[in-house]
Amino acid sequence: MSSRAVEANFDGLVGPSHNYGGLSWGNVASQTNVKAESNPRQAALQGLAKMKNLADRGFVQGVLPPHERPHIPTLRALGFTGSDRAILAAAAKHPQLLASVSSASAMWSANAATVSPSADTADGRVHFTPANLNAKFHRSIEHPVTGRILKAIFADETRFAHHPALPAASSFGDEGAANHSRLCASHGETGVELFVYGRSAFADGAVNQGAREPAKYPARQTLEASQAIARLHGLREQQVVFAQQNSAAVDAGVFHNDVIAVANADTLFYHELAFVDEEQVLGEIRTKLKGTALKTVRVSEAEVPVEDAVSSYLFNSQLLSTDEGMLLVVPGECRQVESVNHYLNTLLQSGGPITSLEVFELNQSMRNGGGPACLRLRVVLQPEELTATHNGVLVNDLLFARLTEWVNTHYRDRLSYEDLADPSLLMESRTALDELTQILGLGAIYDFQRGG
Numbered sequence: 001m002s003s004r005a006v007e008a009n010f011d012g013l014v015g016p017s018h019n020y021g022g023l024s025w026g027n028v029a030s031q032t033n034v035k036a037e038s039n040p041r042q043a044a045l046q047g048l049a050k051m052k053n054l055a056d057r058g059f060v061q062g063v064l065p066p067h068e069r070p071h072i073p074t075l076r077a078l079g080f081t082g083s084d085r086a087i088l089a090a091a092a093k094h095p096q097l098l099a100s101v102s103s104a105s106a107m108w109s110a111n112a113a114t115v116s117p118s119a120d121t122a123d124g125r126v127h128f129t130p131a132n133l134n135a136k137f138h139r140s141i142e143h144p145v146t147g148r149i150l151k152a153i154f155a156d157e158t159r160f161a162h163h164p165a166l167p168a169a170s171s172f173g174d175e176g177a178a179n180h181s182r183l184c185a186s187h188g189e190t191g192v193e194l195f196v197y198g199r200s201a202f203a204d205g206a207v208n209q210g211a212r213e214p215a216k217y218p219a220r221q222t223l224e225a226s227q228a229i230a231r232l233h234g235l236r237e238q239q240v241v242f243a244q245q246n247s248a249a250v251d252a253g254v255f256h257n258d259v260i261a262v263a264n265a266d267t268l269f270y271h272e273l274a275f276v277d278e279e280q281v282l283g284e285i286r287t288k289l290k291g292t293a294l295k296t297v298r299v300s301e302a303e304v305p306v307e308d309a310v311s312s313y314l315f316n317s318q319l320l321s322t323d324e325g326m327l328l329v330v331p332g333e334c335r336q337v338e339s340v341n342h343y344l345n346t347l348l349q350s351g352g353p354i355t356s357l358e359v360f361e362l363n364q365s366m367r368n369g370g371g372p373a374c375l376r377l378r379v380v381l382q383p384e385e386l387t388a389t390h391n392g393v394l395v396n397d398l399l400f401a402r403l404t405e406w407v408n409t410h411y412r413d414r415l416s417y418e419d420l421a422d423p424s425l426l427m428e429s430r431t432a433l434d435e436l437t438q439i440l441g442l443g444a445i446y447d448f449q450r451g452g
Helices: 028-032 040-056 072-077 084-091 095-102 143-153 223-232 247-251 278-289 306-312 338-347 383-388 397-410 417-421 423-440
Strands: 006-012 061-064 113-116 126-130 160-162 180-183 192-197 240-244 261-264 267-271 295-299 318-322 325-331 354-360 376-381
Touching (some): 006 318, 040 354, 061 143, 084 417, 126 223, 126 376, 143 160, 180 261, 180 267, 192 278, 240 278, 306 338, 376 383, 397 423, 417 423
Parallel strands (some): 192 240, 267 295
Antiparallel strands (some): 113 126, 180 192, 261 267
């Protein structure tokens, strides 16, 4: 495979119904800001600004459209009948349910799917498996539309393979790329895919069978789900490492591995509490990388307590390759937490692989528990695969300008919990999304466009 391959980042565009429903037990920020007033317009513009900044720096940057919310088909499937207006009025009597079908959580596209590049797979195609996200009801309804979106963008079946989400059972709970990383000499070469799980449903293949599960918050990803995806993607045993999350970290609010570790090329940036058996995990990665030396940037509990890592989302950052070294993209909250701010100041002077830092203001997303890494799905593409990708979603000056105008036209600048039952919000969202599919050239991807 060619070393000219690129790692493209596809960011989720924040949807018009962006709100703080507090739906994600185990996500500290989500729980802290429950029912606070949100600003969907600001949230979307903050996300677009990050995309445009990185595109201007030469990174391949794409956009994934938001989902239709409130999702009336889900309410109909749950027994609500009548007109859309009548359904919303009836659902308003069940506030938690209405909040669930109104969540804009698809913006966090790190959970959209797990992606394996063609350099790793047996058939030489890029493989996609949308995450079933069945740990949380509000996210479990995402994968059908996510699958349509990915198929519309990566349509060439000779280069891209699409799998359905795993069975919607707790034994195969799958949270997507938020628990998946890849290490390699360069993006275009065969790499080692790191799957991180919180628990084993069957326990027969667990590396650390005696490791305890979290006591406070649920472990969402199962070993069995990770193993199934590795099989579906045609990954060889010598290319895969399965590592278990440290239960103490999960109980501190590390609901996904990307809240405590991030990898890029040959570098792993992680907190000492990331894994159950740190030395075993690192040793296996080093062995399977073969001729490539693993570079580690380890942050100790003494340097940054895990609670500070969670509140700042230090590790929920993007680690990107540049000609001068690696760029770390962090949220503004990292400058507000003393231990993290001090660590970042020393990091750039350490002489390690991370040589530059970029801070983005993403407070609307951060208040709901998602930082820079949550907002993007990484897809490694060979030159011919990038050519085959639908270019209508790739960010450039023209698309950025059109999307900025679109957001300013259609999005509200404040949204309260009570607004979710407003029928006009549904109609505003549908009007906006119908126009968006025309801007992006994606066709009929939404249920309301397909008669659903």
